[in-house]
Structure formats: C-alpha cells, structure tokens
Amino acid sequence: MNIVTLEMLKKWRRDLHANPELSMEEFETKEYIKNILLKNSIEYKEVLATGLIVSFKSNEENKKEDTIIFRADIDALPIHEENKIEFRSKNDGIMHACGHDGHTAMLIGAVLETKNYYENNKVRFNTMFVFQPAEETIGGAGLLVTDYKDYFSKYNILASYALHLNPDYPENIIISKEKEIMASATEFRVDIKGKSAHVGLKYTGIDALNVASIFYQELLKLNTLNLKARDTNIIHVGKMWGGNALNIVAQSANLEGTIRTYKTSNYNTIKENILSIAEGLEKITNTKISVDFGEGYDAVFNNKEEYEIIKKVCKAENIEYKELPEAYLYGEDFSAFTKISTINYSFLGIRNEEKSYVSGLHTPTFNFDENILETGVKYYMGILKYYNK
Numbered sequence: 001m002n003i004v005t006l007e008m009l010k011k012w013r014r015d016l017h018a019n020p021e022l023s024m025e026e027f028e029t030k031e032y033i034k035n036i037l038l039k040n041s042i043e044y045k046e047v048l049a050t051g052l053i054v055s056f057k058s059n060e061e062n063k064k065e066d067t068i069i070f071r072a073d074i075d076a077l078p079i080h081e082e083n084k085i086e087f088r089s090k091n092d093g094i095m096h097a098c099g100h101d102g103h104t105a106m107l108i109g110a111v112l113e114t115k116n117y118y119e120n121n122k123v124r125f126n127t128m129f130v131f132q133p134a135e136e137t138i139g140g141a142g143l144l145v146t147d148y149k150d151y152f153s154k155y156n157i158l159a160s161y162a163l164h165l166n167p168d169y170p171e172n173i174i175i176s177k178e179k180e181i182m183a184s185a186t187e188f189r190v191d192i193k194g195k196s197a198h199v200g201l202k203y204t205g206i207d208a209l210n211v212a213s214i215f216y217q218e219l220l221k222l223n224t225l226n227l228k229a230r231d232t233n234i235i236h237v238g239k240m241w242g243g244n245a246l247n248i249v250a251q252s253a254n255l256e257g258t259i260r261t262y263k264t265s266n267y268n269t270i271k272e273n274i275l276s277i278a279e280g281l282e283k284i285t286n287t288k289i290s291v292d293f294g295e296g297y298d299a300v301f302n303n304k305e306e307y308e309i310i311k312k313v314c315k316a317e318n319i320e321y322k323e324l325p326e327a328y329l330y331g332e333d334f335s336a337f338t339k340i341s342t343i344n345y346s347f348l349g350i351r352n353e354e355k356s357y358v359s360g361l362h363t364p365t366f367n368f369d370e371n372i373l374e375t376g377v378k379y380y381m382g383i384l385k386y387y388n389k
Contacts, residue, residue, distance in 0.1 A: 001377055003116045004109040009373040012036070013105040014087035014252040020076030020094045020101070023134035026050040027277045028076050029104070033131055038110055040227045042115055047148055048140065050074075052131040054111050060124045067126035068387055069160040069341065070380055072107035073135035075102050082364040097366045098136065099165030099350070102143070106163065106376035107131065113381050124388050126155060139297055141336035148257065158342035159306045161383060162334045165368060166361055169322060169349030172375045174314050174347035178307045181231075183260040184267060185331020186296030188274065192213060193288040196251035205249030209242045211285050212253035214238060217258070218277045226273050227266055234260040234329055236268060264341055298335040306344035313382040319375060322349075330361075348376050 021029050030050045037044050037054065045053040050073075058066075081088055089095045096102075111129050118127075134140030145152060169175050171216065192212055196266040197205025219235050227233055242253025261267050271293060278289040314321040324347070337343050350368035351358060359365040 001107070001113060001381075003112050004368075004377060006371065006374055009105050009109050009377070010370040012108055013370055013373060014106055016101040017096050018087045018090050020091055020096045021359050022078060023075040023137040023140065026048060026074050026133045030131070030153060033074075033104070037111070040115065045151075046158060047144060047152050048133055050133040051140065053146065053383060054129040056114055056118050056123075056127045058123050058126050060116065062124060064128065064156040065126060065143040065154065065176050065207050066124070067128055067155040067157045068384070069128045069130060069157060069337070070101040070110060070383075071130040071132055071141075071160060071162045073132050073140070074104050075100060075136050075140070077136055077362060079362065079364050084338065084366050085174065085367070094277050097362065097363060098361050099366070100135070101367070102165050102368065102370075102373060102376070103163065104131065106380065109377040110380040115309075115383060117295075117381070117384065120190060120387070123388050125158070126153070127384055128157075129294055135333050139295065139333040139371065141333040142295070142297075144341045145336050152340045153206055158387070159309075160334075160337040160340070160341045160343045161306070161380070162311075162343070162345050163379065164332075164345070165350050165372075167351050167358060167366070167368070168236065169347065170351050171349055171372050173320045173322050173349035173368065174310065174346055174379060175322045175324050175349060176302065176307065176310060176344065177327065178302055178304055178359035180262045180327045181301055181302050181324065181345055182300035182327065182332040182335070183234075183262055183329045184264075184297055184299040185296035186259045186267065188256040188257055188259060189292045190278065191290045192253045193333060194249070194251050194253070194285075196244075199247045199249060202249055205251075206286055207249050208253035208287060209250040211217050211281055211289070212240060212242055212246065214276060215255060215281060215289075219274070222270060222273050226269055231263060231266055232261070232329065233270065234258070234265050236260070249272050256339055258331070259296075260331065297331050297333045298338075300335045300343070301338070302340035306342055309378050309383065309386060310344055310346055313386050314377065314388070317378055317382040319379060319382070348372060348379070375381050
C-alpha cells in the first residue's frame, strides 16, 4: 500500500465497530465514510437513504465505459456484544458481528489507494466502489440495482467483486470457488387463526397452537419426502409462538423461518409444498392459515472468468489462496449484482486460535486481528491492476 497505513485501517474499523447501525439506519456510518472521502477530495454519489458510490473515470480511451465494481456491506446486527475491548459497541443491542466494519474499512482503504493509482498511472477502465446498506435484512443490493438501474446502465460493467471475512479459515487466506458459493435465502411467515375458548370447554375452541405444532412437524418432512437426497436444502423454523394464557385455547399461532437452497426448482418445490400443507391443515382443522414468503436472495454463483482472475491475482500479489470445498448455506444479497454484471464473491480468512479469534459469524464474541485488513486492500488493488495491466 502506498497511501493507506495499517493504523488508518485500524482506526476506521474501530470507529465503525464502536458505532454500529442496523439496516437502513446507517446514517452516521454514511456520514463517517463521507467525511473521509471529503478530506481526501474524493467525490461520491449518495444512493438509497444510507449508501454511497465512489467512481473513478479512466484516463485513457474508454468509449464503452468499461467498469469494474467493488462492494462492501455497511450494516450491523441486532446482537448484544460480549467482547471486552476498548472499542466495544456503544449502541447496546447492536453489533458488527458479521465483519461489515472490516469490509467497510477495507473498501475505504481501496478507494484511497485507487485515487492515488489513477493519479499516477494510465488507466483503461473505470472503477466503482459501492458502500451498500441493508445486506442483513431487506436486501439492499437488490434495491440498489433496481432503483438505480438507469445509473448503472450508463456503464459497461465487466464484473462485480465482494469480499467477506471468514472465521473458518486462517488469517490472510483468500477462499473461493467456482459456481455456487452461497445459498438463496427466503424468509417465510405462517399465521394461523383458530378459535378461543375456556380450557374447561376446550372442545368448543380450535387450538391454533396444536395446528402450529403439526405444521412444524410437516415442514421437517419436506426434505426427505419431496426433494433429492443429494441436494442441499434447509427449511428452518426459528420462531414459533401463540396463545394468550395457560387456561385459554389459543386463538392464534405463528411460525417464522427461512428456506436455503441452491436450485430454483428446489425452492419452487418447497414453496408449493408449504402452501399445500397450509391448505390441507385448513380443511382438517377449520383454521385459517396464511403463508407469506419474502422476496429473499438468490443463490450466489461465481462466474468462471472472474473466478480464474482472482486466483491469478492472489498468485501475483503473493496472497495465499484456498479452494472452498463446498458452498455455504448462508444467505447473501450480493447475488443481485448479477443483474448488472458477472460476479465473484470470495472470503478472507481471519481465524487465529492463539489470539482466540475463533468465534463464528453472527455471534456476540465475533472479532478479528485488524492486520488482515491490509490483505483485503492488497487483494482489491491486485484486481484493479490486473484489469489495467
């Protein structure tokens, strides 16, 4: 790195970590990034309510407006932090437990390095940096590429790249694979309406809690009975509740869950069967059941060309590369970027057992050694240089 130092990266990351914000509430995060950009005379475009895009124009002939994109997610999670650190979250119940503070710091570093690179080199391609809100909830990537379709259509976007911290692999290793790397993720909600009654007259009521338990058990059978055994799918209920009092037949009950899969055909089968369960239970229990499916995220599929590029970049930049043996069943909205270009999604290892940096994503003790942030910036700059060699 020529401009950005480790101390700068650490400061940015720690400032962001101490002041986390939930999806579409990242107003202070946006202002923090803007202030750094302004201090370095870097222009930006505000997108959605809390996002930013920074663009650098090629200084050589580029009639097609050939462009590459780098993206970082900036939102935090509703988790109470348990780390005993000086820069612990100041916002109780909110934490950067998925590494987005690191993602943002690395992208800021890459922006500053890119400015220097463009000022001192002949550059054939445009480069765009996206600070994206709401990855953890409503799919900010999908909103972004839809709401700003006309903006992106002005460019011939060759590829979009994203990097995510990963505690499963040792520090400073880039991990990726071709084709599927992250699953689709779709939330579903089931609302069951029964009939209230005194427990002493239980037969006059319709127990919505009982129907919810049957619904739950039927969901557990879907994989075995309706889908190929060799395919990886998850139908998970994480929340189930109902009733008002221990001596009253429950008038209502609810289930909330998520569906994870790599194949659209499997998702369609799961959806159809959930609706069939609802229809059947309505008939045999006299309840009213509604099922709502969120828009969800598509599975993330890495394009072969970009996959080969990142391996070459790792070799050129002396960054260790490791092949991911199988895709994760995490959800990730970066798949939405396939609407504007081919993509590559990779991981940066952060595991350090000696320093006890072993906690998983979305846990209250997630943390990492900021030295790895230099590798992330180096990786981004390696991709930029590859395109402009």
